[in-house]
Amino acid sequence: MRHIMEYSTLIFWIGTVVFVGTYVLIASEKVHKTVAALLGAMLMLLVILPGPGHSSAEPAPAAESVAAENGIPAETDAGRALLQEERADALAQTEQAMSAVTGRKAMVRNAELYDKLDTFSRYSNFDVVFTLAGMMLLVNLLSGTGLFQYVAIRCAKVARGLPIRTMILLVLATAFLSAFLDNVTTILLVAPVTLLVCNELGVPPIPFLMAETMASNIGGTATLIGDPPNLIIGSIAGLNFADFLINLAPFIIVVMAIYCICLWVYYSKRMHVTVEKRALIMELDERAAITDWSNLRRGGIVMVLTIFGFLVHGALGLQPCVVAMAGATLALLICKVDVDHALEKIEWSTLFFFMALFILVCGAEYCGLMEKIGGLMSLMDGWPVPVVVLVIMWVSALAAAVMNNVSFTAAMVTVVAAFISSTPAFNHSMECRNLLWWGLALAVCLGGNASLVGAAANLVTVGIAEKNGHQVGFMDFLKYGVPVTLGSMVLASAYILARYYVTCTA
Template identity: 55%
Template sequence: MGTYIVIASEKVHKSAAAMGGAMLMLLFILEGPSHGKKADASLDQNGQTTEIVQPSEPLVSQLDSFAQNINFDVIFTLAGMMVLVNILSETGLFQYVAIKSAKVAKGSPLNTLLLLVFATAILSAFLDNVTTILLIAPVTLVVAAELEVPPIPFLLCETMASNIGGTATLIGDPPNLIIGSYAGLSFSAFMVNLSPFIVVALLIYMFVLWFYYRDKMKVTIEKRARIMAFNEKEAITDKSKLRKGGLIMIFTLIGFLLHGMLHLEPSVVAMAGATCGLIACCDNVDHALEKIEWGTLFFFIGLFILVKGAEKAGLMAELGELLVHMNDWHPLAIMLTIMWVGGICAAIMNNVSFTAAAVIIIGQFMSTHEFFQIRLHEELLWWALALGVCLGGNGSAVGAAANMCAIGIAEKNGHKISFKDFLIYGVPVTIVSLIAASLYVSLRYYQLDL
């Protein structure tokens, strides 16, 4: 709680605050190589009794004890995609896409915003939302610069669209991967049960954006004419690197779509693409690695350790005991409670870290509840959890990995998005989307009985 208060206060950099909290967890809560050793008695050469400290676990397990607290699949997926995106950014590709998008939107900032939001949501359904933000954010910064409008509203709206769109499929948002893996749910099951609502939610979200910004995003006729006069082809500065880097990116994205079938973790796909990109496209590898958002990566490392420490200390068990009080509730009330509690906790704790613990708690609860022991009914709680944690990720700057990536990219380019700024945008979106999800669940599964 102290770490989150420090992060929200912005008195200390978020990465330093998260690492500080992680340090305290490692010192006082989490077991490491120096913990848990047992002593055996023996006699030395002088006949004196001494103690020989023996490790209670195999050496490999000891050495890995700290690493087990960190989700390196997320860390290396982020790092690999950062490398690839930085390689492509040096070719002029993003400037090309930015100018083309602005011209398709006829130079209108509002139409450009809606176009980018729609593209972000669609991409997030078939890629993970972090990768989508890494691809879209650089384009957005260039678009805003060309239109001479503030980029922060664009970035915030796209980030929330990525979390909404990513809810639709198994691979769209990391929490869905965790839920699908634990519960044995297929890609098609997520599409059938969640996609219909997400399509409607996206259309409502875009309408709200249009209504809110219709009088706020305007540029002069001269600026629109200047945008339409640009030649996007002139933005490409290195065609050779673009061809090689673009081909590697395409194969990497295909790898993300097929990683389950290929039995590969997303991090392996991302790092393979990054390695090929560094070999094929970079004369100066050190320069390419300098552009990685190290602050964002260390923030997540600290956050994973922080939440793991909270779990080790018994916080998750305490939360799990609260579910016992729901045994006599109506199933719909249980679903809605899990959805809303999941959404709130995801906003506070980060949806990936919370989901990793929540699936275990909910799985244990279902094993003791007769209604949810039936397979069809069991899935209802998983859909409620998925909607809650994915949509709840919009609730704060630390709610989802995509949020932190967008903030990191913005800061690196001189645009600060504060914790408070994100709350102002994210909380209303989260509340409205969870209300809409509650209506969807109630209508679909209990009124229409589908």
């Protein structure tokens, strides 16, 4: 028994070093984030996580949970014997925990079927991966038509070349697009046209680009597919597109309205252009930006159908990945595109980054690290529900700004799910349980605005600016991001408190 305990401790420390080291490497930006995540994932698969050949009868999280409680690694003979002896109890606990997280009874996979799954199928969340892939295909197809350039130029003309009006309209367009497209893709589409408009007006582009970046992260918070952290949270918590739209979108509209008012107050007297410059903007032909009317009509119809599919996927029992890939497949079928070229434009580095993160987190679960972290949250047992939610929100917002909101969310959802299942105040109340998930979603998405590394869209914006001769340093970004994050988090806290007293105490 002694050597078993020592082996368990060794596994814990190896997994902890790999997990923490990978996150430090990602945050340092010394190595590409995808390479760093893949390195950590491969180390977890090589050293920590069992594969199909390990005869582990239970899914890794369940097996780890039972073994960790007794200090015995699940892949040892003693561990397997213990799991066999306590199989019925472990399955019952797994069903109860999953039910608490999703709000409905979850199916526990047959052990033999699970054992036949390949390694990556065991530990990667392909619902998130294929949802992203499908939306990337759709967006890339529409971007080739010039639609998004048309929108940006049209906004500038509607504003009649007035800088502050142009900024507000571009910010609103960015927020709206980010609710249905990937944030990074939205910035890649809007930023180049913003640089063109600013050049014609003769105004500095950095305030425009920063405002659009903040808007992309705020607007993306409104829907399941708007920001990658929401996809991760929705997948674990069993929340669908309509849930996000109903519970977060109205609040985000309020936040955007307040944000635009703040921009107007701050910049309205700081930007001035001549009549001649405004005339140049009015001479731009937005219709000339549309390069493929045929694909625009067909792709637009497919996008509308796909969004409708997201609205009803919960009622139909479909996963978001099925809706996204069905839309992408239909678009490839009816639109005149080079399929090989379309597939090449998928952001494969982003997809592999997500897959690696999921494996990394599973390794941290298996070695017992997440259980230790969850133990820290147990210190809040007995605290009032709104206090617990607000503490988790503000800590998560800070961590998202430091670690990158996607990386942090991938790890945090597991801890929150375990905390919910073990805390009666959340476990026995769906309203309180969902309140915590909404708080987490708001925190990680809005917290990503605080720093340069907080969200991928931030890095993309700075990269585009630097390529065009405009430098934005880490401290420069903080001057824009921190006030926006603090203001939006205060509003989010007020919203969560209001929801608690309206829904959880009624």
